[in-house]
Amino acid sequence: MSEIKIIPETLETLPIMPLRNTVVFPHQVIPLAVGREKSLALLNHLDEGSKVIGLIAQRDGRIEDPTVDDLYTWGTAAMILKKFKMPDGSEQIIVQGLYRFRLVEMTQTEPFFVAKIQQMPDEFVTDMEVEALVNNIKNVFQKVVDYIPYLTNEHRVMILNTEEPHKLADLVAAQINFSVSEKQQVLEIQNVKERLKKVNYLINKELQILELGNKIQNDVQGELNKTQRQYFLREQLKAIKKELGEYEDEGTEIEELREKLAKLKMPAEVRKVAEKELNRLAKMSPMASEYTVTRTYLDWLMEMPWKKSTRDRLDVKEAERILNEDHYGLEKVKKRILEYLAVRQLKSDMKGPILCFVGPPGVGKTSLGRSIARALNRKFSRMSLGGVRDEAEIRGHRRTYVGALPGRIIQEIKKVGSNNPVIMLDEIDKLGMDFRGDPSSALLEVLDPEQNFSFTDHYLEVPFDLSKVMFIATANMIDTIPPPLLDRMEVIEINGYIDEEKLHIAERYLIPKQLKNHGLTEEQITFTRNAIFKIINRYTREAGVRNLEREIASIVRGVAKEIVEGKIKKRRITPKLVEKYLGPERYFSEVAERVSRPGVATGLAWTPVGGDILFIEATKMKGKGQLQLTGKLGEVMKESASAAMSYLRSNAEKYGIEDDFYEKYDTHIHVPAGAIPKDGPSAGITIFAALYSLYANKCVKNNLAMTGEITLRGLVLPVGGIREKVIAAKRAGIETVILPEKNKKDLAEIPRRHIEGMKFHFIKEVDELIELAFE
Structure with a gap:
């Protein structure tokens, strides 16, 4: 109470x-x-x-x-x-x-x-809260005494010995230097409990201020002590360096930077920024944390090749010789580079082209970049963009970040020391994108000749002219490149190689390279042409030549081992010896064997690593007209199979097939290599050919392949990837190819030597397919 x-x-x-x-x-x-x-x-x-x-x-x-x-x-x-x-x-x-x-x-x-x-007498209240307030005020006052020099131990004893609550509140308010208005507020409170609450609040606030001030003081004192210690150590270090004759005055370093800056050729805007930063540096203490940041920034500005470039080799014939020496084939690419050189002779300030080489792995896209740089007599730099997800990789970090650096474009230009190098942006189709930014969007300015003359890196914060740089991008497929980025590049498609081209590449490049890598000479090991063909056809199946080079390296290593062991002195590799070094054959030509029975047709497919042939098998069994599809087929391919079956059923009488065949039999269509996903409409006529072959009991002709989309009216529509598909057919030994009529234009883009000895038929309707494809 x-x-x-x-x-x-x-x-x-x-x-x-x-x-x-x-x-x-x-x-x-x-x-x-x-x-x-x-x-x-x-x-x-x-x-x-x-x-x-x-x-x-x-x-x-x-x-x-x-x-x-x-x-x-x-x-x-x-x-x-x-x-x-x-x-x-x-x-x-x-x-x-x-x-x-x-x-x-x-x-x-x-x-x-x-x-x-x-x-105004005190209004006394005695309860547990008053007692708690009294105890708390006494405890806090003891802590405050430790921080305030004008409070002595006598004050502490006086407050601790004061028992009356009203007296305690007044004495504490009197002893501590609260503001006049705060003290007046305490004086005007008659109720003792309320007065204790006010004093308790004020003294706790005072304690927090004192503790915070004490912490700040300790931190500052610690920093001062650290700075003083560093100062003494630096002075001692200077004295030691003077004794050793190694001391250089800080002013000397600034003067050296000024002299270096005066000799450099750079744009007026950049020079103005560099001079401003140098003046800031001169006023800074070398011990300041900002000193190193500014010095590093100045180094970047001074080491960039603002007006330093290499002289282009404008001799078109010499450049053509170098390109032919380094690469076999690739006529389209070589023609484009030689055109660029010819125009450079006529117009010296021409902007660098932005090329994009698209093709399957192993066809020489990356090595072609080095060859182009050598032909142009330019410096070469390669940037791999595969998996790059941070926009700062392209545009750089701002200097506010610890450890900030320019983007990789600026880094590469500084590294080569020229403002007109050939920069290869490898795997541009594999750029990532996440919460750190979109690097492909950052590349839009880099790869636009109308904008990149004033490319601004976040770190440098001054424009750099990229218009003289020749950018070459590489990709395996166009689909994953963002359309705005693709629009800025000139796409040059590089097809896979046929067997004859692989033979030339092996003889001229791969075998000499592997002999050199393994320490052998041409006298110690030679390859017959038939042996190379066997490696190409029986041990590799690819658009490029990477696996071919690996197999040749395996044979060379085997021969090197035998020579070191003293078993032989030299070796001539024949088709029989290929099996000795590489083991049993891995691939076989299955075309003639697979289509020897009704119900099988050969199609052509496109894959990211080049074209391939596809066998489609159909079989029938007693049932009620169900259609079963296997081989890990996508939705589009399943729909193509349904369309082919519907067209066959609606025209059964015309083709001499029983009208009620679909009521008597279930049909099963299977595409082998069942673990590999397959999709797309281009297998439509191949599925129809397999079904017609099955129910008409006729075999598809040997060495014949086809591609095209089928409609319910029996029309054959055009499809994509014709180059890759035709080259795959050539590689597999196919002699005759059936294509949609509207794909005739695509055939004109394939070099004649790639399709030499092949026959092509172009069809508009399925009825033409039956006349051409069956015996």
Whole structure:
């Protein structure tokens, strides 16, 4: 239960002394310096028997002669204990606070203030909360004493020995330097519990400020000590270097940078930035963390080849010789490079082209970039973009980041030391994209000749001219390249090689290279042409020549081992010896064997690594007309099979097939290599051929393959990937190819030597297929 005591209120008259920047509390003993005329007049007026005066704080301590409105309305009645006369005419008094009062009416203003006051007694409350507040205030006060130098151990003892809650609140508020307004708020609270709450809040806030200030002081002191220690160590290091004759003044380094900058050729805008950064560097302490960042940035600016370029080899015939020396075939690419050189002779400021080589793996796209750089007499740099997901890889990091660097484009140009290199962007179709940004979008500016003359890297923050750079991108497929990026590049498709081309490549490049890599000579090992053909046809099946090179390397290693063991001195590789070194044959020509029975047809398929042949098998069994499809087929291919079956059923009578065959038999269509996913509409006529062969009991002609989409009306629609498919047919030994009529234009783009000895038939309707494909 709480208990409230109320002291009867009394009215009396007291002389009032205004106080500047001071609030006096009951029970507090405090010295006061008295120097103002009104205050001195008040002291002189007091007789020996009257020693009680009223003390009220001013709202603004800067006012010299306050009026009634400048004073707070609450104050403390105090008894004067001592008075001292000072040499300058002022007086020093020691007073003790007695009780709170509220100003009722000012009765006199001259020569000093006199007022009627109302005594404001404490409202006592005793409960558990009051006890808790008292204990908390005492505990916090002990902590505050440790931080404040003007509080001594005597203050700590005095507060700890104070038991009365009202007295404790007043004494704590009096001892700590709270603001005048905060102290006045405490003075004006009659309820003891509320007064304790206010003091508790103020003292806790004061403790937090003191602790934070102490932490800041310790951190600063630690940093100062560290800086001083580094300074002494650097001075000692300088003294040691001077003794050894190795010391260089910091000013010397700045002067060297200025001299270097003066000699460099760079755009005016870049020079202005470099000079500004150099001036900043000169004003910095070498110990500052910013010093190293600025110095590194200056190094990048000074080492970039702003106006340094290599002279192009404009001799078209010599460039053609180099290209032919390095690569067999690839006429389309060579023609484009030679055209560029011819135009460069006529127009010296021509912008570099943006080429994109698209083709299956192993056909020489990447090595072609080196060959082009050699033909042009330019520096070469290769950037692999496969799996790059961060936009900063292209545009660089801003200098606000720790360890910031320019993007890889700028890095490569600095590395080669020329502003017109050949830069190969390898695997551009495998760029990633995630929360770190979209690198393909960052490449849009790089690969646009209308924009890249002022490419701005985030790190350099000054434009660099990329228009002289020849960019060559490589990709395995176009589909995954974003359309805006693809639009900026000139796409040159590189087809797979046929057997004759692989033979030439093996003889001219692969075998000499492997002999050199394994320390053998042409006298020690030779390959017959038939042996090379056998490796090509029986041990590799690819669009490029990577696996061919691996198999040749296996044979060379085997021969090298035998020569080292002393078993032989030289070896001539024949088709029989190929099996000895490479083991049993891995691939066989299955075309004639697979189509020897009704129900089988040979199709042509496109894959990301080049074209391939596809066998489609159909069989029938007693049933109720169900169609079963296997071989991991996609939705489009399944729909093509349904369309082929529907067309065959609707035209069964015309083709001499039983009208009710679909009621008697279930049909199963299977595409072998069942683990490999297959999809697309281009197998439509091949599926129809297999079904017709099955139900008409006729075999498809040997060495014949086909591709095309079928419709329910029996039309044959055009398909894609004709180049890859035709080259795959040539590689597999196919002699006759049936294509849609509208794909005739695609055949014109295939070099004649790739299709030499092959026959092509172009059809508009399925009926033409039956006449051409069956015996």
